[in-house]
Amino acid sequence: xxxxxxxxxxxxxxxxxxxxxxxxxxxxxxxxxxxxxxxxxxxxxxxxxxxxxxxxxxxxxxxxxxxxxxxxxxxxxxxxxxxxxxxxxxxxxxxxxxxxxxxxxxxxxxxxxxxxxxxxxxxxxxxxxxxxxxxxxxxxxxxxxxxxxxxxxxxxxxxxxxxxxxxxxxxxxxxxxxxxxxxxxxxxxxxxxxxxxxxxxxxxxxxxxxxxxxxxxxx
Numbered sequence: 001x002x003x004x005x006x007x008x009x010x011x012x013x014x015x016x017x018x019x020x021x022x023x024x025x026x027x028x029x030x031x032x033x034x035x036x037x038x039x040x041x042x043x044x045x046x047x048x049x050x051x052x053x054x055x056x057x058x059x060x061x062x063x064x065x066x067x068x069x070x071x072x073x074x075x076x077x078x079x080x081x082x083x084x085x086x087x088x089x090x091x092x093x094x095x096x097x098x099x100x101x102x103x104x105x106x107x108x109x110x111x112x113x114x115x116x117x118x119x120x121x122x123x124x125x126x127x128x129x130x131x132x133x134x135x136x137x138x139x140x141x142x143x144x145x146x147x148x149x150x151x152x153x154x155x156x157x158x159x160x161x162x163x164x165x166x167x168x169x170x171x172x173x174x175x176x177x178x179x180x181x182x183x184x185x186x187x188x189x190x191x192x193x194x195x196x197x198x199x200x201x202x203x204x205x206x207x208x209x210x211x212x213x214x215x216x217x218x219x
Contacts, residue, residue: 004106006166006183007054014050018043053186055104061178061211063112065146067201069177070213071110071154072190074099076206084193087117087143087153092193095200095215097208099188107156107167107182107190108211109144111218115173116151117143120165123158140167142181150218153193156184178211 003011025032025039061069078096083089099105123138138158145151156165167182169175184190192215194200199217202208208215 002056002058003051004054004056004183006185007050010050010054010185011047014043014047018047053101053105056106057104059211061108063177065112065177066218067214068110068152068192068194068198068216068218069108070097070208070210070215071108071181071192072097072099072106072208072210073103074190074208076202076204076208077189078191079200079202079204081196082193084153086141088151088193091196092153093196093198093200095192095194095202097190097192099184099190101186104210105184105186105188106180106210107184109169109175109177109179109181110154110192110215111144111146111152112175112177113144113146115142115169115171115175116145117141118167118169118171120167138165140165140182142167142169144175146218148219150195152195153191154181155191155193156182157189157191158184159186159188 021039021043025035029035074097076095077098078094080094081091082094084092120140123136140156141153143151143153156167158165164185169181194216201214201216
């Protein structure tokens with residue numbers, strides 16, 4: 001276990017906040033023991049929350065072209081046939097994973113292949129489970145093409161708390177399954193759009209692990 005690079009600024013701010021809180025309690029209320037204890041507990045709690053949010057589990061991932069791996073930790077909240085309006089403009093199977101603030105928020109490539117399309121969209125900050133969040137919230141869209149020509153779309157969607165989506169891939173990149181493709185801060189969602197007929201290996205409300213859980217079997 002280590003800490004993700006995206007957490008550097010937040011961790012520094014948490015440390016500065018803690019120092020400010022504790023300095024203020026000792027300076028303005030030098031004789032108030034309960035206030036000193038409260039300041040220590042508050043600053044420690046905030047630091048622990050920030051540290052756990054930006055944790056980066058270390059484990060080996062062996063690419064497997066026959067499966068689609070979960071791109072994020074979280075819970076499966078959508079499995080349905082929908083119209084994908086941005087890139088494919090046809091019907092696809094949507095599988096959505098909701099990431100709560102306590103989940104690891106690293107996003108991973110679900111397959112190996114070529115990045116055919118990558119675009120960032122500014123937008124709203126509706127709660128991540130809102131039906132319109134996939135098309136109206138701040139989001140990114142990344143389309144992967146596997147070696148056999150099959151294409152699938154992954155979308156990072158900001159939630160009500162998330163205010164920064166980061167993605168590391170660009171069009172033309174050759175990526176490896178399980179490699180980091182991005183990060184979303186403080187609660188969010190990832191959508192996958194798969195060809196009709198894809199065998200889905202998870203159910204609604206299943207808890208999945210990024211880079212570990214098999215979402216679908218691929219042909």
